Amino acid sequence: MIGTMSISAVSEYMPAALVGKDVSFSRVCTDSRQLAAGDLFVALNGENFDGNRFVAQVAEKHAAAAIVSEAQDVAIPQLVVADTAEALGWLGHINRKRSRANIVAITGSQGKTSVKEITGSILSQQFNVLVTRGNLNNNIGAPLMLLELEEQHQQAVIELGANAGGEIAWTAKITDPHIVLINNAAETHLEGFGSLAGVVQAKGEIIDSAPSTHTVVLNADDPNTRQWQERAGRRRCVTFALDASADYRAVNLTLTANGTRFDIESARGRIACFLPLPGRHNVANALAAAALCLEAGATPASIYDGLARVVAVPGRLCPVDGINNSRLLDDSYNASPSSFRAAIDVVAAINAGSQVRRVLIMGDMAELGSLTVKAHRDVGLYADACGFDELWSTGGCSELASESFGEGGRHFDDKDELINFAVDNMSANHIVLVKGSRSAGMDDVVQALRNKERI
Template sequence: MIPVSLSWIAEKVEGTLNTKSVEELQIKGVSTDTRTLQPGDLFIALVGPDHNAHDHLFRALEKGAAAIIVSRPVDCPLPLILVDDTKAALGKLGAAVKQQVNPKTVGITGSSGKTTVKEMVASILSVRGKVLCTKGNYNNDIGVPLTLLRLEKQHEYAVIELGANHLGEIAYTTNLVKPDVATIVNAAASHLEGFGSLFGVARAKSEIFKGLSTNGTAILNSDSQFYSFWEGKTSHLNCLTFSPESGHGDYHAEDIAMGMDGCAEFELVCPTGRAAIRLSIPGTHNVGNALLAAALSMTVGANLEQVQLGLFNMREVSGRLNVKQLSNQIRLLDDTYNANVASVNAAIDLLATFSGNRIFVFGDMAELGEKARYYHEQVGEYAKSKGITSVYSLGVLSQFASDVFKQNGFHFDNKEALVAMLNKNVAYEQQDISILVKGSRSSKMELVVKAIEESPVGKFERRREGIAC
């Protein structure tokens, strides 16, 4: 965070500083959690449905907080700024720091793929200069302002991911971020309990364009069923399109070829020319993500050579469709970060490209509302249509996917039983084996990945050859 004075902070959050003697006290960090608070930080006491940080002010004092922001008078020896709403103050402060640093800013939302696109854009722009991007799941109404508060003077670019589970959340965060260019990767069945319907998802995602100025640029998915709706929301803006499927967008791909590692090579076609692209992360769906990343990056100054280099050098994102070669014969596709119908189908598409025995290990998809059973059955039908060999399900709803496979569908109540059956069924396989593990965060499928890695599956070849393990 850039160093700012307490008086500057009080002005920006529209609060009252309780003493003039510390007006010029310099703050270099902000915390909303006493567990991670560093000495000298400003502590903002947030109030939530299940907690009230005003109850932990003396803990903040013990950890070395320099000052606090509160929404009620408190008995505390620390300098304090009194505001009406501490959450609103956090947002105002994040927006003020962003305005002060003034980096070129990219805003990204979508039902799936937004983190991958964010990482692609950050990799491309890092070829040009210093980039700040969203870490982890800091993409909500608390995480976004905390991300903005990490900005420092040397940051030339900010790549901000905006997520939501209810209407109005992205409208709020995009007005803090005020991006120069913004996009919706896609809209799919996700968080339906908060949005009500698939159209509700599309409408909520469209809020990202509210933060763009009239000279800002919107990048639209021309292949989306909601393209016309989003186009209507952006008629006053500069607009470009990307086409992950049809090849008709301003940014599209030609001559797509998949390598043995599942990574794509293709010709990127855009308004300024063409470039040969080689991706370092697997999945056909990442061609579309790369097209979008190129469009976003080039809108804020990147050129084709920087797009090539940034995409080629991009590091894999933990839990997001990482291919792990357990042995010469067995590969494990770890895509456990989160799941909705679109992202699950994309992972199935990659699994289907491999030869041999293709096993789908599936955990529940969360927050799908009253049609949850239908969406899980739909995933099962899609997997069957793509030639997947078998489904191993874990959870309640995922059983509806494995049921589609009848005798090749297996359902389990715990990961130990699932991994034991997996080991038993592949014990004497003579063909290649590819195992995809996918599910929502609440399913904790990363624990299944760990259990598979630690099981005899990874020692398959030695066991088949009769060598003791």
């Protein structure tokens, strides 16, 4: 946090009643277990918890004050508001407005976390950078990241996620970015968005946060880009693409199991690059990050060095040494129909000799609504069409994929049964893709099947 802030500052943005004297603080905490003396405690509420219950506890730990939805009988000052999560957002916004850092904000249905990490890798070659940690990308996480902005930060990379319309409108508003990027829109979280059109609309909310003098970076390969360009109005739009005509293009791709060589071509010239991640889709993510960074002031040297130093993110098509000298690709963090196709394409493109056996270990995809049955069947059909030898599934819906896959498809009642079978059958000629939605917990399968001697 930059300097100190008074508890009453929030009242400039939302109705609030101060109980006790106005005090200052230099750190905000939402977890009573992590609170230190002098911190401001924000009592967040949810369906299954009430942060107000912990105010007495933080008072005993000498918190400076608390933001609450109901006044508590404690000695510390309190700011009473209708929505403590909104108050947290305004706290993050106040700190962001104090910062002189260039703020870039990233959203998209797929790849946004990879784009965030690659963007951070590039910008850190040249600037002091704050990058969103983990999945702190929602209405709670985004303001917590904004509160981490310090005087020394020159750039900030803020990831904005959503499960429903209106969420990005709020987090983008408090983030107030200088440059925004939409990586793509796909059929994810449909129970919250309703349809792909709902996803497109929601991702476009990030554009509305950018003043007319700021820049919008868009994926020209995404069929929805025209709609986002129209939404951008007079804002400056720049595009990137692997296939379509764009301001930034990736050309001369050479794909291997260990990474990809390619050139970035633009009006600025040509930049030769190496990305130590497999797959064409990772090149697309790297290109998105490079375009964003060049617009944010990065040099070609920073682009090259930043891409070369990218480290695979666990759960996102991360190469892992498997048991019995097999090769795992851990893509267990999340899943959607299009991300399944992209991951299958990566494994299918690996040139590992005629003896290799490609296996998909699949868990359920969540939040697909009426598309659930078709989406799972389509994964099995696509894996078969791309030359996979076997598909091992677990979960209530993934059995549809092992059935549509045909010969070589096998379903297991639970993950333990699947793991036991895999341990007995995986060998050095196996390349195994492990993927499913976060709720499927396929990271448990990865941990069970990795080569513990090489960790």
